[in-house]
Amino acid sequence: xxxAFNEDQATFSTVLGQMLDNEAExxxxxxxxxxxxxxxxxxxxxLDEAGxxxxxxEEDLGxxxxxxxxxxxxxxxxxxxxxxxxxxxxxxxxDIPRPLAVVVDDAPGAVRFLPQARAIIAISDRAVRLAxxxxxxxxxxxxxxxxMGTIDGGLSWETLDVDPQAIRTLWQIAxxxxxxxxxxxxxxxxxxxxxxxxxxxxxxxxxQGVQHRLAEDAVWIEGGRLLTLRAAxxxxxxxxxxxxxxxxxxxxxxxxxxxxxMGAMGLTLxxxxxxxxxxxxxxxxxxxxxxxxxxxxxxxxxGGR
Amino acid sequence: xxxxWSDENDAFRTKVSxxxxxxLPNDWQAIARHGPGSREQxxxxxxxxxxxxxxxxxxxxxxAEWGGADRPTWEHxxxxxxxxAAGEPRGGQYMNVNWIGPVLMRYGSEExxxxxxxxxxxxxxxxxxxxxxxxxxxxxASLRTKALRDGDDYIINGQKIWTSYAGLAETCFLLAxxxxxxxxxxxxxxPMDTPGIEVRAIPSLxxxxxxxxxxxxxxxxxxxxxxxEEGEGWTIISYALANERVGIPRYEMSSRELDAxxxxxxxxxxxxxxxxxxxxxEAAAAxxxxxxxxxxxxDERARGEPPGTAANLARVAVVEADHKVTDFGMDFLxxxxxxxxxxxxxxxxxxxxxTGIAAGAAEIQLNLVARRHLDLPKGA
Numbered sequence: 001x002x003x004a005f006n007e008d009q010a011t012f013s014t015v016l017g018q019m020l021d022n023e024a025e026x027x028x029x030x031x032x033x034x035x036x037x038x039x040x041x042x043x044x045x046x047l048d049e050a051g052x053x054x055x056x057x058e059e060d061l062g063x064x065x066x067x068x069x070x071x072x073x074x075x076x077x078x079x080x081x082x083x084x085x086x087x088x089x090x091x092x093x094x095d096i097p098r099p100l101a102v103v104v105d106d107a108p109g110a111v112r113f114l115p116q117a118r119a120i121i122a123i124s125d126r127a128v129r130l131a132x133x134x135x136x137x138x139x140x141x142x143x144x145x146x147x148m149g150t151i152d153g154g155l156s157w158e159t160l161d162v163d164p165q166a167i168r169t170l171w172q173i174a175x176x177x178x179x180x181x182x183x184x185x186x187x188x189x190x191x192x193x194x195x196x197x198x199x200x201x202x203x204x205x206x207x208q209g210v211q212h213r214l215a216e217d218a219v220w221i222e223g224g225r226l227l228t229l230r231a232a233x234x235x236x237x238x239x240x241x242x243x244x245x246x247x248x249x250x251x252x253x254x255x256x257x258x259x260x261x262m263g264a265m266g267l268t269l270x271x272x273x274x275x276x277x278x279x280x281x282x283x284x285x286x287x288x289x290x291x292x293x294x295x296x297x298x299x300x301x302x303g304g305r
Numbered sequence: 306x307x308x309x310w311s312d313e314n315d316a317f318r319t320k321v322s323x324x325x326x327x328x329l330p331n332d333w334q335a336i337a338r339h340g341p342g343s344r345e346q347x348x349x350x351x352x353x354x355x356x357x358x359x360x361x362x363x364x365x366x367x368x369a370e371w372g373g374a375d376r377p378t379w380e381h382x383x384x385x386x387x388x389x390a391a392g393e394p395r396g397g398q399y400m401n402v403n404w405i406g407p408v409l410m411r412y413g414s415e416e417x418x419x420x421x422x423x424x425x426x427x428x429x430x431x432x433x434x435x436x437x438x439x440x441x442x443x444x445x446a447s448l449r450t451k452a453l454r455d456g457d458d459y460i461i462n463g464q465k466i467w468t469s470y471a472g473l474a475e476t477c478f479l480l481a482x483x484x485x486x487x488x489x490x491x492x493x494x495x496p497m498d499t500p501g502i503e504v505r506a507i508p509s510l511x512x513x514x515x516x517x518x519x520x521x522x523x524x525x526x527x528x529x530x531x532x533x534e535e536g537e538g539w540t541i542i543s544y545a546l547a548n549e550r551v552g553i554p555r556y557e558m559s560s561r562e563l564d565a566x567x568x569x570x571x572x573x574x575x576x577x578x579x580x581x582x583x584x585x586x587e588a589a590a591a592x593x594x595x596x597x598x599x600x601x602x603x604d605e606r607a608r609g610e611p612p613g614t615a616a617n618l619a620r621v622a623v624v625e626a627d628h629k630v631t632d633f634g635m636d637f638l639x640x641x642x643x644x645x646x647x648x649x650x651x652x653x654x655x656x657x658x659x660t661g662i663a664a665g666a667a668e669i670q671l672n673l674v675a676r677r678h679l680d681l682p683k684g685a
Binding site: 001002003004005006009064191194195202203205206207208210211212214215216218219220222223224226227229230233234241242245246249290291293294295297298299301302304305 | 306307308309310311314379564567571574575576577579582583585586587589590591593594595597598600601604608618621622625668671672674675676678679680681682683684
């Protein structure tokens with residue numbers, strides 16, 4: 001049992017942190033378009049060129065480093081397609097393009113990242129299929145702070161030679177890491193605000209009513225982060241379902257708190273809070289949301305009725 | 306990162322578990338039903354802890370000099386998980402093992418170490434902690450019990466309350482005031498048979514004889530009973546609480562009780578409902594989140610890192626886990642909380658009430674998470 005990164009994972013994490021800190025796109029002050037989201041194309045390219053999306057395949061980095069990376073990248077106010085590229089793509093075979101869009105069990109409606117994606121992955125109990133995209137994706141207006149799209153045109157599907165259950169497990173871990181990171185990023189943003197914003201002659205963050213709720217949020221996020229890293233280390237289906245269920249089940253309350261303590265400032269597009277909370281709204285419903293993740297877990301741990 | 310137990314860890318856990326299976330008496334569940342803080346369990350510990358000591362399962366993590374075997378931090382924690390999962394047959398002696406002994410090793414005089422550590426290592430010592438007072442619960446630093454210097458002695462006057470184990474303890478780890486403010490607090494190791502000490506049991510939800518009032522009226526003790534220096538008490542107690550707060554792996558018992566609740570539901574054909582299955586998994590998630598947060602504290606300690614804020618986060622999560630499991634049982638197995646057929650569920654419920662209160666209220670931990678972990682400003 002050792003809950004610290006190994007030397008390679010620590011170096012990976014440090015370099016990634018420096019890249020995220022230094023990327024102009026990562027600093028919300030420099031976001032020029034106060035829209036619902038900003039796709040961090042430059043950050044995406046730099047991470048890709050530096051090989052960060054291949055970490056899961058490296059023996060000394062592995063899925064743990066990939067899951068930690070997804071969490072950290074999701075903390076940024078800009079959005080890039082990281083989760084599928086970092087945790088699915090390394091295990092799907094050779095020559096898989098990215099960015100990727102992922103759809104599970106033929107879920108209806110618009111799909112995250114489809115406008116940017118060069119391929120779509122469809123996961124079901126029976127198979128994992130891939131279709132390369134060449135202009136078939138159509139952007140859709142959406143409440144969520146992700147680029148969303150639908151397919152407008154025929155696709156040519158190929159079935160990948162992978163274990164569908166293993167890929168489903170990886171996708172649960174990836175979603176848990178992304179949602180945990182999104183909530184963590186939003187929490188960081190609200191913490192900066194309540195430390196400085198004064199009402200009744202003192203910082204908002206000095207009020208116990210604010211402190212306790214943010215402290216609970218931090219406990220849930222950190223517990224979820226550790227559950228996610230454990231799932232990434234063991235690649236166990238029950239661990240993955242538990243991590244995703246845990247963080248999805250707390251996302252609603254955390255999102256409420258973040259907006260509540262940002263007050264009217266959080267209603268504006270001037271402040272990027274919505275870039276975290278409206279990503280969380282999408283992620284908390286992925287794969288059926290917390291109830292389905294918990295049912296998966298119950299099946300594995302306790303079996304039937 | 307490595308979330309797997311080593312073969313050595315697994316072997317140690319099996320040894321402890323086997324020992325408990327073979328040596329806990331047939332009526333153990335009837336004793337354990339009263340809870341680790343009960344008079345019954347504390348009395349039981351006086352016969353069982355010497356067996357643990359003889360088998361090397363009481364203080365393996367202590368230095369050999371004081372009866373231990375210099376075993377690693379993780380083994381101490383595995384031992385605690387197995388003990389707590391079994392219902393904590395060490396009773397109140399878990400405190401000796403987890404923090405009173407280590408505190409004495411760090412701050413005690415040679416005379417104090419030689420007097421108190423060998424009986425602890427042998428499993429024959431019962432202590433109580435004289436912390437809370439009628440006017441000083443969560444705000445522990447406002448305690449008013451006074452220790453006035455009188456030549457080579459101190460004279461103690463005051464009252465402690467909600468004191469576990471006081472009915473059987475031979476020694477009290479007492480906080481008393483020698484001056485003003487936090488720097489005016491000192492620790493005294495007070496023999497409970499000293500004239501002027503009166504112990505009264507307080508009837509409580511968690512069992513009769515579990516918590517007490519302790520009155521100190523002109524209690525004269527020699528200055529050699531003082532632990533450390535005058536004014537060092539708050540430093541000592543901070544060190545002690547850092548050990549105490551993660552010393553109880555409550556999530557382990559909660560997790561196993563959850564399995565027992567699910568087994569009971571399945572025996573009735575009542576675990577097919579999706580809402581019930583979801584709630585069970587939600588409780589399991591809380592248990593494992595608490596487990597991971599506690600493991601991080603142990604891991605930091607094992608790697609020799611200074612204590613950070615991880616223990617505060619862990620303790621909040623442990624409280625939530627205990628409550629989610631007991632709420633699951635009470636919601637879906639309400640009949641098990643009457644009668645005597647499901648004593649373990651009832652005992653778990655009683656312990657869950659205590660979890661967020663004993664060793665520092667959960668709200669105090671939230672204060673500490675907010676200020677230390679989230680760097681939020683202190684309130685007015």
